[in-house]
Amino acid sequence: MAANGAVSVETKRKIASALGKHFSVSPQSESLSDVGNSDVKSLYSNILKLSGKSTPLNGQDEVMKWIGFSESFPQDSKACCQALSRLDDELLVKSVLLANGLTPSEADVIVFSAIHSFVIGLPQSEKEKFLHVFRWMDYIQHKEDFGELFEKIPLEKDEFVPQVRDAPSVGKLEADLNAKKIGQNTKKAEADQTANKSEPENSKKKVQAKKESTEEKKKPTEEKKKPATTEVLEKDKELSVSLLNLQVGLIRKAWKHPSADSLLVEEIDVGEGKVRQVVSGLAKYYSPEQLTNRRVVLITNVKPGKLRDVMSEGLVNSNYTFHCHAIIFTTFCMLSKFIQHFNAISQASRPLLYA
Numbered sequence: 001m002a003a004n005g006a007v008s009v010e011t012k013r014k015i016a017s018a019l020g021k022h023f024s025v026s027p028q029s030e031s032l033s034d035v036g037n038s039d040v041k042s043l044y045s046n047i048l049k050l051s052g053k054s055t056p057l058n059g060q061d062e063v064m065k066w067i068g069f070s071e072s073f074p075q076d077s078k079a080c081c082q083a084l085s086r087l088d089d090e091l092l093v094k095s096v097l098l099a100n101g102l103t104p105s106e107a108d109v110i111v112f113s114a115i116h117s118f119v120i121g122l123p124q125s126e127k128e129k130f131l132h133v134f135r136w137m138d139y140i141q142h143k144e145d146f147g148e149l150f151e152k153i154p155l156e157k158d159e160f161v162p163q164v165r166d167a168p169s170v171g172k173l174e175a176d177l178n179a180k181k182i183g184q185n186t187k188k189a190e191a192d193q194t195a196n197k198s199e200p201e202n203s204k205k206k207v208q209a210k211k212e213s214t215e216e217k218k219k220p221t222e223e224k225k226k227p228a229t230t231e232v233l234e235k236d237k238e239l240s241v242s243l244l245n246l247q248v249g250l251i252r253k254a255w256k257h258p259s260a261d262s263l264l265v266e267e268i269d270v271g272e273g274k275v276r277q278v279v280s281g282l283a284k285y286y287s288p289e290q291l292t293n294r295r296v297v298l299i300t301n302v303k304p305g306k307l308r309d310v311m312s313e314g315l316v317n318s319n320y321t322f323h324c325h326a327i328i329f330t331t332f333c334m335l336s337k338f339i340q341h342f343n344a345i346s347q348a349s350r351p352l353l354y355a
């Protein structure tokens with residue numbers, strides 16, 4: 001860049017070429033070949049006219065805002081870092097700059113072109129300070145076809161390995177069930193042998209049993225509930241989050257349930273070659289338009305069934321953050337907590353899972 005806050009001719013040429021590729025404008029056009037005397041706003045307006053397209057009314061101010069950001073992007077290293085910090089804050093809850101789902105806009109192309117030459121030279125220690133900026137730039141450079149216009153920005157990505165405890169094998173569960181059955185049969189046989197003893201002994205035992213029964217009725221009700229509590233704890237121990245088949249899917253289509261106002265019906269693509277139809281209770285929190293083209297976590301190993309006469313082939317996790325595509329570990333933790341504390345979560349004001 002020529003002066004602090006002034007866009008160099010080389011940067012304007014890259015912005016014009018990137019916009020031309022974004023809008024499918026021929027590189028031989030006058031707007032792309034003569035950029036020396038034009039500012040970024042003029043370049044954008046001319047290329048937009050050549051493409052025959054127009055900016056939506058609700059997005060014009062946002063595009064102008066990011067054009068101003070690009071034109072004022074400084075040359076000084078310290079000032080550049082401060083500008084990147086502001087951009088990083090903007091991208092905290094966004095996938096793209098205009099917040100229109102996952103589709104890059106002309107604002108993304110202009111800002112990417114303006115800061116690329118500075119960003120690509122940052123060391124890894126500096127890159128770690130602007131995680132959202134580099135996540136966004138990595139997404140744009142793979143989503144937009146810039147050809148050889150920009151050098152690819154290398155990123156070091158940590159491999160995510162979820163840690164889940166081992167689920168009990170089917171063989172072990174069958175062995176435990178067989179052991180319980182053997183124990184029950186043994187107790188029954190011992191009871192039968194005791195019943196065959198002499199009648200005097202039986203009479204004494206009947207009297208003793210009546211006394212014990214009377215004493216048991218006087219015990220607090222809490223002691224009677226202990227076996228049920230123990231049984232619930234034993235069942236919780238057998239549950240594991242690894243029993244769930246979790247897949248990230250893209251909602252291709254969503255509409256209201258024909259016979260239930262609180263339900264929505266979605267067609268979700270999880271990469272199986274066909275979409276899954278899922279009924280969820282998200283109508284209180286999202287409209288069909290808000291869900292379309294958004295990503296969700298789907299539990300796919302559940303038995304398909306009808307909900308109010310509409311077939312459902314999965315369970316949607318509504319607490320998945322739509323704009324953060326890599327934070328799957330959070331979902332694992334929430335589902336694990338849900339399984340371990342089922343009774344407590346089921347009383348929450350907003351349920352975690354919706355069928």
